[in-house]
Amino acid sequence: MSYIFQEHLLLAESIRSNLSLANPEATEKDMLRALEAASCMEFVQDLPDGIDTVLGRSGDTLSVGQQQRLSIARGLVRDAKVVILDEPTDALDPQTEILLVRALRSQADDRLVVVIAHRLSTIRQADKIVFLEEGKVKEVGDHDELMSREDGAYREFVRLQSSSEAT
Amino acid sequence: MVRKFIQKRQVDRTSDTTQKDHTIVSGFKAGAQFDDRIDTAPEISHVESLRIVLRGFKWLKYVKVLFATRWAMRTVMIIPGLFLGWFAKIVIDHVILQVPLVADDVNFPPHMHWLLEILEGREPLNIALILLTIYVVGLVLIGTRAGGTGAGLYGGRDAASNAENAVSGNQGGAWTGSEAGGIWGITEWWVSVRLSQRFINRLRTDLFRRLIRAPMTRIDDQAVGDSLYRTLYDTPMVFTNITETVFSPFFIFVGLGLTFYQLWWTYSEASMLIIGLMALMIPITIFTTIAPSKWIRRMTQNQRAAGAATTNTLEETMNNISAVQSLGAMKTEKERFANRSAHAFWRARIAMFPWLGVGIILEIVGWPLGFYLAWHVTNMVIEGQLTVGDFGALFGMYMGLRGSFQGLGRLWLNVQDQAAAARRVFFFMDLVVDDEEHQPGNKLGPIEAGVQLENVGFKYPNGHEALKDINLELRIGEIVAIVGPTGCGKTSLAYLLPSFLKPTSGRVLVDDHDVMQIDLESLRRQTSYIFQEHLLLSESIRSNLSLANPDATEEDMVKALESASCMEFIEELPDGIDTVLGRSGDTLSVGQQQRLSIARGLVRNAKIMVLDEPTAALDPQTENLLVRSLRSEADDRLVVVIAHRLSTIRQADKIVFLDEGEVKEVGSHEELMSHEDGPYREFVNLQSSTQPA
Numbered sequence: 038m039s040y041i042f043q044e045h046l047l048l049a050e051s052i053r054s055n056l057s058l059a060n061p062e063a064t065e066k067d068m069l070r071a072l073e074a075a076s077c078m079e080f081v082q083d084l085p086d087g088i089d090t091v092l093g094r095s096g097d098t099l100s101v102g103q104q105q106r107l108s109i110a111r112g113l114v115r116d117a118k119v120v121i122l123d124e125p126t127d128a129l130d131p132q133t134e135i136l137l138v139r140a141l142r143s144q145a146d147d148r149l150v151v152v153i154a155h156r157l158s159t160i161r162q163a164d165k166i167v168f169l170e171e172g173k174v175k176e177v178g179d180h181d182e183l184m185s186r187e188d189g190a191y192r193e194f195v196r197l198q199s200s201s202e203a204t
Numbered sequence: 205m206v207r208k209f210i211q212k213r214q215v216d217r218t219s220d221t222t223q224k225d226h227t228i229v230s231g232f233k234a235g236a237q238f239d240d241r242i243d244t245a246p247e248i249s250h251v252e253s254l255r256i257v258l259r260g261f262k263w264l265k266y267v268k269v270l271f272a273t274r275w276a277m278r279t280v281m282i283i284p285g286l287f288l289g290w291f292a293k294i295v296i297d298h299v300i301l302q303v304p305l306v307a308d309d310v311n312f313p314p315h316m317h318w319l320l321e322i323l324e325g326r327e328p329l330n331i332a333l334i335l336l337t338i339y340v341v342g343l344v345l346i347g348t349r350a351g352g353t354g355a356g357l358y359g360g361r362d363a364a365s366n367a368e369n370a371v372s373g374n375q376g377g378a379w380t381g382s383e384a385g386g387i388w389g390i391t392e393w394w395v396s397v398r399l400s401q402r403f404i405n406r407l408r409t410d411l412f413r414r415l416i417r418a419p420m421t422r423i424d425d426q427a428v429g430d431s432l433y434r435t436l437y438d439t440p441m442v443f444t445n446i447t448e449t450v451f452s453p454f455f456i457f458v459g460l461g462l463t464f465y466q467l468w469w470t471y472s473e474a475s476m477l478i479i480g481l482m483a484l485m486i487p488i489t490i491f492t493t494i495a496p497s498k499w500i501r502r503m504t505q506n507q508r509a510a511g512a513a514t515t516n517t518l519e520e521t522m523n524n525i526s527a528v529q530s531l532g533a534m535k536t537e538k539e540r541f542a543n544r545s546a547h548a549f550w551r552a553r554i555a556m557f558p559w560l561g562v563g564i565i566l567e568i569v570g571w572p573l574g575f576y577l578a579w580h581v582t583n584m585v586i587e588g589q590l591t592v593g594d595f596g597a598l599f600g601m602y603m604g605l606r607g608s609f610q611g612l613g614r615l616w617l618n619v620q621d622q623a624a625a626a627r628r629v630f631f632f633m634d635l636v637v638d639d640e641e642h643q644p645g646n647k648l649g650p651i652e653a654g655v656q657l658e659n660v661g662f663k664y665p666n667g668h669e670a671l672k673d674i675n676l677e678l679r680i681g682e683i684v685a686i687v688g689p690t691g692c693g694k695t696s697l698a699y700l701l702p703s704f705l706k707p708t709s710g711r712v713l714v715d716d717h718d719v720m721q722i723d724l725e726s727l728r729r730q731t732s733y734i735f736q737e738h739l740l741l742s743e744s745i746r747s748n749l750s751l752a753n754p755d756a757t758e759e760d761m762v763k764a765l766e767s768a769s770c771m772e773f774i775e776e777l778p779d780g781i782d783t784v785l786g787r788s789g790d791t792l793s794v795g796q797q798q799r800l801s802i803a804r805g806l807v808r809n810a811k812i813m814v815l816d817e818p819t820a821a822l823d824p825q826t827e828n829l830l831v832r833s834l835r836s837e838a839d840d841r842l843v844v845v846i847a848h849r850l851s852t853i854r855q856a857d858k859i860v861f862l863d864e865g866e867v868k869e870v871g872s873h874e875e876l877m878s879h880e881d882g883p884y885r886e887f888v889n890l891q892s893s894t895q896p897a
């Protein structure tokens with residue numbers, strides 16, 4: 038089980054030790070794979086010591102989005118059967134978000150991935166959507182199923198969201 | 205057995221470090237760097253260590269009266285030392301041995317004559333009664349002189365005990381709370397507690413004040429545990445320093461002088477011998493303490509660095525407790541803590557070695573000298589040159605002198621010890637604070653025109669070039685959106701406006717004044733930055749808001765809370781706006797924390813408002829509403845919003861599209877959309893394709 042928090046929580050150590058904290062057995066290859074999947078490689082490559090770069094207090098020497106991606110990578114390196122992501126894409130720009138969701142998708146074959154999300158682009162990728170309201174489950178199903186329900190709570194949510202996001 | 209011992213040693217010595225390019229080396233000479241990323245060159249010379257010690261004296265100006273009182277009270281306590289030995293002599297010779305007392309025949313220093321005249325010709329019992337009366341009065345006033353008065357703390361050698369002792373006016377050796385007991389002792393100890401506490405409080409507040417004003421980018425790398433250690437454990441040593449360099453030597457020398465005077469007057473022959481023996485001890489103490497002082501200093505520094513590293517581990521792990529627990533890293537973290545803690549203790553033991561060494565040498569030298577003196581004086585008593593009482597008086601004085609010389613020898617050791625701690629305090633005192641990089645006093649009036657960036661570049665201390673040659677004009681009355689991929693420098697750019705970051709090339713102008721040339725406070729007061737990460741204090745919602753704007757009325761607060769859609773959840777809280785939050789706001793959901801910190805930024809009602817990705821906290825409608833309400837009030841304001849949502853971006857008068865630290869395009873939505881192949885247009889297209897219409 039691996040829980041990726043809404044808030045990124047990084048230690049003021051090297052990227053490598055942040056990752057091996059999550060999985061002491063992880064090989065260099067595992068780490069790189071996880072970093073790749075969470076689109077961290079592009080900025081890790083630019084860092085002076087790469088994966089051995091030591092971070093500032095709670096990761097402060099990275100941009101917030103980068104911190105968030107790194108903590109996603111850390112969740113992935115655990116190689117757990119169940120991965121829970123709590124609003125992971127909040128600090129990501131749309132392009133990164135697409136990449137991440139695709140990476141999660143491709144990893145999901147032998148895993149259960151639970152994502153807590155607001156963004157439609159993320160939600161739509163799910164096999165099963167659990168719609169919560171005031172602590173109660175209102176609807177369960179995939180995007181198409183739920184959208185087909187007239188007056189469904191999810192459908193209403195999507196309508197609201199798209200109307201204000203429309204370009 | 206030996207092997208096991210060696211292995212154990214190695215375990216003790218290893219400790220992980222997050223210090224780049226530094227390793228932790230074992231041994232007496234080696235340096236230890238743990239998490240210190242700012243204070244990385246702790247080396248100090250002999251001269252510097254003295255300079256550091258002297259520097260602490262500046263804080264005496266806040267405690268002048270207490271210091272003088274303490275000094276005077278301690279001086280009075282010299283008096284009993286002038287009489288006690290002679291009382292003993294009178295009791296032995298004239299009470300117990302019943303030798304008749306004839307003032308002109310006995311051998312006493314001049315200050316005793318008045319008493320001898322009173323006692324002359326009296327019965328032994330009578331003499332005993334008079335002395336007893338004086339003694340009892342003395343006992344009530346100043347006690348037995350056997351222990352002195354203090355806080356009853358034990359003198360451990362670890363930083364926490366030392367600090368605790370220092371604050372309680374109880375530092376062992378020549379400087380306990382009071383040398384006296386009785387009424388005098390209690391009074392003096394109280395004065396001494398007040399003195400040390402006031403001094404240390406002032407010093408650590410000054411340190412804290414500097415720490416919290418250090419430039420953000422510098423202090424980003426400073427571990428909280430280390431700051432804590434410096435403020436709590438290192439500052440008291442600066443005070444100990446003063447007592448050790450002024451008080452102790454002064455009273456040691458006064459004590460020495462008085463003893464010599466008494467000796468010289470009464471036992472001129474034996475005194476030559478004692479003085480000769482003491483003279484022998486001086487080079488020995490000097491040699492034993494001066495030669496290794498550099499190592500001693502280093503060992504203490506290492507001890508302190510290791511102690512701070514332990515505090516750091518604790519602070520970091522507890523601060524990230526949910527990450528640690530969710531990742532199942534409890535065992536790793538426990539081991540890390542155990543390692544560091546054991547390492548800190550090992551360093552503390554190492555730092556004790558010099559003291560042990562000096563102690564052993566002084567004992568080894570001191571006792572044979574004492575025996576030699578005892579043998580010599582016994583001979584003189586047998587030959588009738590001295591009385592039996594003289595033996596007691598002389599030997600007492602010898603022990604006193606020996607103590608003083610050992611004290612003098614340790615003095616230099618103390619100075620090394622405390623210089624190491626004081627350096628850690630002064631290092632952060634000397635760090636340039638934010639406002640001093642600007643022009644304090646050169647106040648900026650209400651911002652009227654706006655901000656202009658001229659060829660601005662910014663490099664982080666690690667060499668990363670986050671912004672390159674930026675030219676921009678942001679006017680009051682505008683809403684500006686900064687757009688670009690994660691890590692492209694949006695936050696860094698926005699940080700230039702309140703001067704959280706200073707350009708490393710080019711200029712930032714506010715109303716045509718270079719920000720580096722104006723009073724920082726007057727600029728910051730007119731800006732409000734809503735951070736990408738929420739930073740709430742564990743206080744009530746109301747005090748979180750009034751921290752941002754002490755003048756805000758209830759109405760202002762509610763308005764701000766409404767704009768950031770906080771009212772809906774605040775209404776549900778037991779105490780509403782007066783609800784006290786958990787550690788960094790933890791008792792609210794993350795989204796609520798974010799909204800609350802937006803409200804806090806709004807209540808500031810500043811000329812320049814920056815919202816750094818408020819998106820995460822707000823659903824699209826709320827964000828829209830928020831930007832609209834800012835829009836309607838924006839006439840005399842500059843609003844800068846960093847955003848990903850098109851619905852928000854489109855409302856901006858000016859969109860700044862950043863990529864890899866460079867401004868790629870500037871203009872309104874329509875303008876930028878009209879650029880075929882423009883990066884902004886591409887961004888919009890990408891976004892629309894992922895967001896279902």
Ligand SMILES: Nc1ncnc2c1ncn2[C@@H]1O[C@H](COP(=O)(O)OP(=O)(O)O)[C@@H](O)[C@H]1O
Binds near residue numbers: 691
């Ligand atoms: N304190 C720091 N020290 C070194 N590099 C930093 C620091 N803060 C941010 N960076 C780097 O500067 C770049 C820009 O960061 P930032 O302005 O926070 O990006 P964003 O556009 O996501 O807000 C990133 O590559 C980041 O890694």
Ligand SMILES: [Mg+2]
Binds near residue numbers: 100101694696
């Ligand atoms: Mg940012």
